[in-house]
Structure formats: structure tokens, C-alpha cells
Amino acid sequence: MSENGRSRRNGGFDGDTAQNQTHQKKQDEEAQLEKIWQELENSEEGEEIDPERFLRDMAVLDELVPLPDFDLGASWQEFKEKHHALLEDLKPADQQSSAFASDEKPKRRRSVKPVRVALVVVLILAMVTMASCGIIEYIMKAIANWSDQVFRYEVTQELRVEEPNLELPDNQHYDSLEDALEDYGVTTEYVRIQYPDGFAFQKLQVWEYSDSVKLMATYIHNEKEIIFTIWHYKDSTALELQAAEKLPADADVYIRNGIKHYVVENTETVTVSWIAGTELYRIAGGFSTEEVELMIDSIYEGFDSHEN
Amino acid sequence: MKTNFSRMIAVLCIITALFSLSAFASAAAPSEEELSPQASAYLTDYTAWAVRSSNHEVYVYYDVTATKTIGCLGAKLIVIEMKDGSDWTAVKTYTGTTSNGMLILNNNGHGGAKIYQGTSGNQYRAVVTIFGGSSTTNGDSRIVTTNTV
Numbered sequence: 001m002s003e004n005g006r007s008r009r010n011g012g013f014d015g016d017t018a019q020n021q022t023h024q025k026k027q028d029e030e031a032q033l034e035k036i037w038q039e040l041e042n043s044e045e046g047e048e049i050d051p052e053r054f055l056r057d058m059a060v061l062d063e064l065v066p067l068p069d070f071d072l073g074a075s076w077q078e079f080k081e082k083h084h085a086l087l088e089d090l091k092p093a094d095q096q097s098s099a100f101a102s103d104e105k106p107k108r109r110r111s112v113k114p115v116r117v118a119l120v121v122v123l124i125l126a127m128v129t130m131a132s133c134g135i136i137e138y139i140m141k142a143i144a145n146w147s148d149q150v151f152r153y154e155v156t157q158e159l160r161v162e163e164p165n166l167e168l169p170d171n172q173h174y175d176s177l178e179d180a181l182e183d184y185g186v187t188t189e190y191v192r193i194q195y196p197d198g199f200a201f202q203k204l205q206v207w208e209y210s211d212s213v214k215l216m217a218t219y220i221h222n223e224k225e226i227i228f229t230i231w232h233y234k235d236s237t238a239l240e241l242q243a244a245e246k247l248p249a250d251a252d253v254y255i256r257n258g259i260k261h262y263v264v265e266n267t268e269t270v271t272v273s274w275i276a277g278t279e280l281y282r283i284a285g286g287f288s289t290e291e292v293e294l295m296i297d298s299i300y301e302g303f304d305s306h307e308n
Numbered sequence: 309m310k311t312n313f314s315r316m317i318a319v320l321c322i323i324t325a326l327f328s329l330s331a332f333a334s335a336a337a338p339s340e341e342e343l344s345p346q347a348s349a350y351l352t353d354y355t356a357w358a359v360r361s362s363n364h365e366v367y368v369y370y371d372v373t374a375t376k377t378i379g380c381l382g383a384k385l386i387v388i389e390m391k392d393g394s395d396w397t398a399v400k401t402y403t404g405t406t407s408n409g410m411l412i413l414n415n416n417g418h419g420g421a422k423i424y425q426g427t428s429g430n431q432y433r434a435v436v437t438i439f440g441g442s443s444t445t446n447g448d449s450r451i452v453t454t455n456t457v
Contacts, residue, residue, distance in 0.1 A: 120316065149346065166361045169369065169419050207419040209369050210359055216373065216417045225376040227352065227416055237455055238369070242355035245348045267347040269375045284352045284375060 148248035161235040164210040174204040194298030211235035226285035257300045348448045350440035360457035364426040368434040371419035382411035382418045385437040
């Protein structure tokens with residue numbers, strides 16, 4: 001019989017309810033309790049407990065020593081008052097573990113439970129780490145809608161930065177889009193665009209906000225401009241409040257590689273918008289319908305096509 | 309025991325997932341934009357939004373993309389509003405100029421921010437007038453009301 005077993009029965013089961021029983025009855029009850037306890041103690045590590053047997057044992061226990069109305073806080077306080085000397089003598093947890101290592105019966109209770117708790121902690125930490133490292137990819141989803149005046153995305157699966165690193169926006173200039181993408185850690189396959197003949201790269205500007213980055217490349221030809229913008233979002237609030245100007249006509253939808261590309265006409269320009277992952281892409285310029293289709297198609301050259 | 313442990317793991321996974329979802333779901337609802345009923349020769353898109361720091365600083369961000377390189381673009385006016393019962397009261401106004409950086413000349417994109425020191429227990433938002441034009445006076449204005457923080 002372990003110390004643990006005795007103290008548990010004395011403190012938990014052999015309370016005031018047993019005092020009014022006859023001596024013989026008390027002995028019988030103790031024998032039954034001992035039997036149940038021994039069965040529990042003797043079960044092998046990792047052994048499945050028969051739930052029916054467990055419930056039966058608990059029913060017997062309940063019958064023999066019904067639990068009174070139990071106040072956990074009051075009981076703990078009472079225990080502390082009665083056994084304060086014992087509590088003061090308690091060794092640190094690591095010493096307890098080694099001391100109990102030679103105590104074979106309570107081994108399962110004292111060694112397995114911490115392992116399980118540790119497993120749970122490791123699981124939660126792993127999930128948090130994976131999320132923070134981007135192993136679990138956060139996806140931003142949005143549906144397009146438009147009125148006669150504006151085109152916008154309504155976010156249906158949001159991104160949120162709970163504690164953004166708040167700073168004033170930083171405006172940088174780069175020599176190429178690829179350099180900027182690399183610097184800001186934006187991985188994308190949607191930037192290999194074949195622009196209409198004659199357009200050449202002019203400049204790349206970046207605005208870094210606390211919760212998003214805007215990369216804007218300008219291509220020029222005969223004083224005409226094509227502006228290609230990539231918004232990389234960590235938080236979708238900026239997207240929710242973004243509006244693109246348009247004429248009253250409906251948006252045209254081009255589906256390539258399973259992605260919807262929305263084409264809207266502005267006064268003198270055409271705007272193509274699409275969302276992939278956590279990025280919003282937008283191309284604006286004075287295009288014809290044919291040029292828009294060619295540009296969109298060019299993005300996906302080399303992709304495995306699963307157009308729908 | 310194994311069954312209980314498996315259940316515990318499953319419950320923890322569900323709780324973790326719910327926390328993640330609730331974090332995403334704690335968004336402020338997008339505000340209505342008050343927009344002029346026409347397209348623009350100067351503006352392609354624009355946005356303005358607010359973020360609140362732990363010490364109640366209200367960061368109001370704005371960003372605008374022009375259709376091409378134009379004479380002037382940016383934020384012409386930022387009005388910080390504080391919620392007063394069911395009403396909103398203006399508590400601070402920033403007027404955009406090229407010298408304070410809210411407006412920029414001869415570019416096709418611009419973005420910036422203003423910081424307002426709020427106080428605990430109050431809610432704030434901003435009404436931002438986005439502007440793009442051939443000069444500081446000739447162009448198109450659009451008004452965006454940010455999220456509430």
C-alpha cells in the first residue's frame with residue numbers, strides 16, 4: 001500500500017460518514033474499498049480501463065461512502081490548516097519526481113500525467129509557431145462587388161494583426177519589382193506579365209504600412225503609363241475600405257487558373273483586379289479588351305492549367 | 309484513459325481553432341464611403357483606415373493610386389472624430405499640404421499617416437478626403453470614412 005493510496009482514502013473516502021457504521025460493517029466496506037483500489041492500482045500502464053467496470057466500481061464507492069456536498073475551496077483550506085507542517089516540508093517538484101521514482105505503485109499517476117500535459121503544451125506551441133512562421137498559411141478571401149461608381153472587395157475571410165508594429169509609412173524606391181518583392185518577403189507567381197508592346201519598366205515604389213505593403217511598378221511608353229500594384233496584406237482592413245473608380249458598366253470577369261480577374265473601365269483607363277493568397281493585384285492603364293486578355297493569359301503561361 | 313486524452317487533445321484543438329477564428333472575426337465593419345457618382349480621370353483607387361496602439365494612439369493611414377503621373381495627389385483633409393453617444397464629434401483636423409507631406413506633386417501614387425493621441429474609453433474614426441488632380445486645386449476628391457478604433 002502506497003503512502004499516496006492511504007492518504008487518499010483517509011482524507012477522501014474515510015470521512016465522517018463512516019463514523020456511524022458498526023465496526024463489522026466498516027471492516028466490510030474497507031475490504032471492498034481495498035479491493036477496488038487494488039484493482040485500479042494493479043492495472044498495467046496504458047491498459048484500457050473497462051468503462052462498465054469503472055462505473056460499477058464508482059457506483060459501489062458511492063453507495064459505501066457517499067460524498068457529502070463538497071466545497072473544494074473550503075476543503076483545501078481546511079486541509080492546509082490541518083497539515084500545514086506537511087505542506088511546508090514538501091520538496092521541490094524535481095526532487096519529488098526522483099524520490100517517487102522508486103515508488104512503483106503511483107508511478108503511472110505521477111509520470112504519465114506530466115508527459116501528457118507536456119504533449120498538449122508542445123502541440124499548442126507547435127501550432128502557434130507554425131502560424132507565426134507562415135507554415136500554416138493564412139488565406140484572405142474576398143468577393144468582388146461593384147456599384148455604378150466603384151469596384152471593391154468585400155472580405156469574407158479576414159486577416160487580422162492583433163498587435164501591429166505601428167510606425168509611420170515608409171516610402172522606398174527600387175530598381176526592380178523582383179528586388180522589392182524579395183526585400184519584403186513577398187512570394188508570388190503572378191508578376192510575369194507580358195505588357196503591350198513598347199512598354200518598359202520606369203520605376204518601383206513601395207509604401208510599407210504597419211499592417212500591409214503596397215508595391216507599385218510603373219511601365220511607360222509614349223507618355224502612357226501602366227501601373228501594376230501589389231498589396232501584400234497582413235491585415236485586411238485596408239482592403240475592406242479600398243475603392244477603385246469605375247464607370248457605371250458592369251465588371252467583366254476573366255477566369256484563368258481558377259482565379260477571377262475583374263476588369264472595370266474608368267474614365268480613360270481600364271483596371272484589372274484579382275486576389276490570390278494574401279495579395280491584391282491591380283493593373284491599370286489604357287488597354288484594349290484584347291490587350292487585357294493577352295496580359296491576363298501571359299501571367300499563367302507555364303502554370304498547370306485548370307481553368308474553370 | 310486513452311479515450312479521455314484523445315478527447316482532451318481534440319477539445320484543445322477546437323479551442324485553438326476557435327481562438328484563431330475569433331481573432332480574425334474581431335474586425336471592425338467596413339464603413340460606408342461617400343463617393344461622388346462618377347469615374348475619375350485622376351484616381352484609380354484609394355483607401356484609408358485606422359489602427360489603434362496599446363497606448364491609445366490612433367494611426368490614420370491613407371493611400372491613393374492615380375491613373376498616371378498627375379500634378380497633385382494625396383489626402384487633402386483628415387478629420388479625427390470621437391464617438392459621443394450616438395454621434396461623432398470632430399476632435400482634430402489635419403489639412404493636407406505638400407509641405408506637411410499629405411499631398412505630393414507629380415507622382416502616380418502616395419500614402420501617409422497621421423497620429424492622434426486618443427484617450428482610454430473613447431472610440432475614434434477618421435474622415436479622409438482623398439484628392440487627385442492636375443494641380444492642388446483642380447481635380448477629384450473622394451471621401452473615405454475609416455473603421456472605428
